[in-house]
Every structure is written in C-alpha cells, then in structure tokens.
Amino acid sequence: DQQVxxxxxxxxxxxxxxxxxxxxxxxxxxxxxxxxxxxxxxxPTFLISISSIKDKNEDGRFTxxxxxxxxxxxxxxxxxxxxxxxxxxxxxxPDRDNYGQNFVFGPGTRLSVLP
Amino acid sequence: GAVVSQHPSRVICKSGTSVKIECRSLDFQATTMFWYRQFxxxxxMLMATSNEGSKATYEQGVEKDKxxxxxxxxxxxxxxxxxxxxxDSSFYICSARDRAGEKPxxxxxxxxxxxx
Numbered sequence: 001d002q003q004v005x006x007x008x009x010x011x012x013x014x015x016x017x018x019x020x021x022x023x024x025x026x027x028x029x030x031x032x033x034x035x036x037x038x039x040x041x042x043x044p045t046f047l048i049s050i051s052s053i054k055d056k057n058e059d060g061r062f063t064x065x066x067x068x069x070x071x072x073x074x075x076x077x078x079x080x081x082x083x084x085x086x087x088x089x090x091x092x093x094p095d096r097d098n099y100g101q102n103f104v105f106g107p108g109t110r111l112s113v114l115p
Numbered sequence: 116g117a118v119v120s121q122h123p124s125r126v127i128c129k130s131g132t133s134v135k136i137e138c139r140s141l142d143f144q145a146t147t148m149f150w151y152r153q154f155x156x157x158x159x160m161l162m163a164t165s166n167e168g169s170k171a172t173y174e175q176g177v178e179k180d181k182x183x184x185x186x187x188x189x190x191x192x193x194x195x196x197x198x199x200x201x202x203d204s205s206f207y208i209c210s211a212r213d214r215a216g217e218k219p220x221x222x223x224x225x226x227x228x229x230x231x
Contacts, residue, residue, distance in 0.1 A: 004158075009156075036222075041124070041224070041225070041227070042224045042225065043119070043121070043208050043210070043222030043223045043224045043225050044159070044208070044210075044222045045222070046220070046221070089158065089159065103149070103161060103220070105158040105159040105160075106158060107156075107157060107158040108158060
C-alpha cells in the first residue's frame with residue numbers, strides 16, 4: 001500500500017516553461033513534506049520542504065504547494081532549465097522533529113527539460 | 116560539496132561474499148544515520164535506522180542478521196551485507212541527519228551492489 005504516490009513516472013517540459021510535479025499521500029498523520037532531486041548514480045539531494053502549517057513555500061525557482069484537505073502537494077519549477085532534468089522524489093514524515101525515521105518516499109518522477 | 120560520503124560506489128562480487136559499505140558524515144556529527152535500498156524504477160525503501168552507540172532499528176521485513184549495521188562513531192556507520200546472494204543486488208543509499216539542528220537528511224551517493 002503506497003502511502004506516497006507520484007502518479008506520473010515521467011514528465012517532459014520545454015526549457016523556460018513551468019514544470020509541475022505532483023505528489024499525493026494517504027496518511028493524514030504526515031505533517032512535513034520534502035522534495036528531493038536525484039541524478040543517476042548519485043544520492044538524492046534535498047530541494048525544498050514544507051510544513052503542514054503552510055500551504056506554500058518558495059525558494060528561488062522552486063515552489064512547493066500543499067493542499068492538506070486534498071492530501072496533495074506539488075513542486076513548481078519556473079523557469080525550467082536543462083540542468084533540472086533528474087528524478088524527483090516526494091517524501092513525507094509524520095514527525096518533523098524526528099524526520100528520517102519515518103520518511104516515506106514516493107516512487108519518483110523523471111523530469112526531462114528539453115532545450 | 117558532499118556532506119555525506121559513501122564508499123564504495125560500486126561493488127561486483129560472487130555469491131556468498133560479505134560486503135561492507137561505509138557511510139561518513141564529513142562536516143557534521145550524525146547521531147542517526149539511515150540506510151535505504153532502491154530497486155530499479157522504485158522508491159527508496161528505508162531498511163534501518165542506525166544510532167550511534169546502540170543497536171540499529173530495522174524496518175519490518177529486513178533481516179538484521181543479513182544486513183549488519185554498526186554505528187561506531189558520530190561520523191561513521193557501516194552496513195555489511197552478509198553472505199550476499201543475487202537477490203541482494205540493489206542500490207544502497209545512506210543518509211544522515213545533522214545533529215545540530217533541523218535540517219533534512221543528507222544523502223550519500225549510493226552503492227551499486229551486484230552479486231553474480
């Protein structure tokens with residue numbers, strides 16, 4: 001039973017346009033969410049996070065939106081760049097202060113930004 | 116730069132061999148490190164939580180006698196896959212949480228283990 005879902009295994013976007021990656025979760029106990037980016041043969045790199053008390057968090061070109069009632073979050077990348085091409089994992093945890101022990105990762109979405 | 120170093124990056128060995136993977140936090144102390152496993156096109160699955168100076172906590176379904184974890188210091192955790200078999204072939208990734216504050220996990224670059 002997947003608690004964190006990323007229903008799009010892949011996404012292609014033109015350079016300069018917006019990339020929107022989606023993530024849905026089922027566990028209402030999750031209250032802290034993170035996005036990681038992963039290049040082939042490398043470990044995931046933290047990108048951005050959001051606490052359940054917020055509905056939006058922005059960091060440069062990256063914005064994460066959280067809709068708690070829908071149990072849905074999304075990552076927006078604007079403008080998309082070829083270097084953004086990677087696999088993006090959504091992760092969730094029910095315990096912000098002890099996150100890691102209960103991290104649950106989604107299956108990932110492969111983003112390809114076309115020049 | 117990388118804050119978590121994982122070594123080796125790739126291992127190819129015969130069935131029955133035991134393989135040790137090291138995970139080091141380079142510029143911070145990590146009381147807790149995590150070991151994940153990733154199968155092709157699948158998500159990261161937490162295997163165990165490694166606590167400095169105490170026994171690791173294993174996730175359900177993970178054999179602790181098969182995957183030995185030692186967290187001997189605040190900067191080093193090791194995962195030993197004992198008597199590895201082809202079904203143990205996978206991508207193993209460690210991560211660590213900065214002791215100092217609220218920071219997300221930093222991941223190592225992973226170890227590709229191939230058992231022939």
